[in-house]
Amino acid sequence: MTTMLVTGGTGTLGRHVVARLGELGHDVRVLSRHSAAYPVDLRDGSGLDAAVAGVDVVVHCASTRTGGDEQAASNLVAAAKRAGVGHLVLISIVGVDRVPLGYYATKLRVEKIIEGSGIGWTVLRTTQFHDLVFTILHGAAKLPLMPVASGVRIQPVETAEVSARLAALAARAPAGRVADMGGPEVHTLRELAQLYLRATGRRRVLVPLWVPGRTFRALQRGLNLAPDQAVGKRTFEDFLRERARTAGPGTSVR
Template identity: 65%
Template sequence: MTTILVTGGTGTLGRLVTARLRADGHEVRVLSRHSRPYAVDLRKGGPELDTALAGVDTVVHCASTPRGGDEQAAAHLIGAARTAGVRHLVHISIVGVDRVPFGYYEAKLAVEKLVEESGLGWTVLRATQFHDLLLQVFEGLAKVPVMFLPAGVSDQPVEVAEVAGRLAELAKGAPAGHVEDMAGPEVRTFESLAHAYLKASGKRRRVVHVPLWGAAYRAFREGGHLAPERAVGKGTFEEYLTRRSLPRN
């Protein structure tokens, strides 16, 4: 079995990828800012990163943040991976990073290009938004009596465990370049998803559609972040909410 390092291995996606790979018998190292013995801030790099990568065959790069620094982190990781002789770098990205001019998406696209030009064997999987992210968004929006939603926007959320399973499969295989996107089973309006959340949580909120502006909003309205032709996910948002057993109030 191979030695695999998972960056962001304590996060929503990374911990599930780690569990899948360990269940298959692989030695898995978890890298994050606070996870011993491989506590590394990828934005800074350093000798600790070299130590974490020593003897590693494959890296699954799940670490990411919308707060900035993804490009710098990827550059440090790639440089250290080349030095360590890593065979395969697997990177998770987002559907629509090449179509939606949104800051975080642009950073993810830049990281994809770094991976492609790394000189390493590489695989990139793009997925749509996780159910977990929508739940966080709706919980924030529901803190006030009126729930304001971006007008005319839909989404296609996917179950994070399914994406983790796909990443684990890719990590065990040979470098494959850009593989087919992975999207959830349904394209849903934001309103229908919001009402599913309100029903599951027992909250009563007035839903108001707010028209926004700008190129990013226009691209979201046009579905640049969707992949209806790749609706390979199985779990629905309602099934996810049922499993979460949200507190009702």
């Protein structure tokens, strides 16, 4: 039996990875600040050595937009080397090397830390998760005039499908940078907003928003997309239908 540790194992992606690895028969440790067994804050590294002791593979899903990802990755690599971990698997984002966004630049530096660790590594880049797209649209729809960035396209992918891919990669030998993983469809942000409004029963006026700057020019050029790797199966519309179904009769998809 292989012992695997999943950082961020209680998060949106991490909990799916934990479940999938368990289904495959692996011994799985869940590491997060709120984990019952392995409560570790990767940014200071306290408790990390105990968490990685005896671990064969680390799947690194932990991330935050409030800073500290590079330090967290460095602490994780150092502890993994001390413990003799043989394989580091990292989830990253399509376009981190092409879209000049601060968070993307951080993710790219984390990739470099993993690649230079001296440990066998695998990096998977994916397009945006359905959950993230939903959250963005939900926030924008709080206004009666719903702003929609002009010319921006997104290729949403299903979190559970990404977790299955990560779990499969974790069970194999280190593979380096593997093929990107994209969702099945590329939509304009306006199209996604229309799907969201239809599913939630809301009425909003969609207002085209032109945002100056290099980041939005990169998004308008589609540098966040992986159209040649549209391997996902579940569409954003499927995601919305499932969200409505699980919400139950008489309740909102919101």
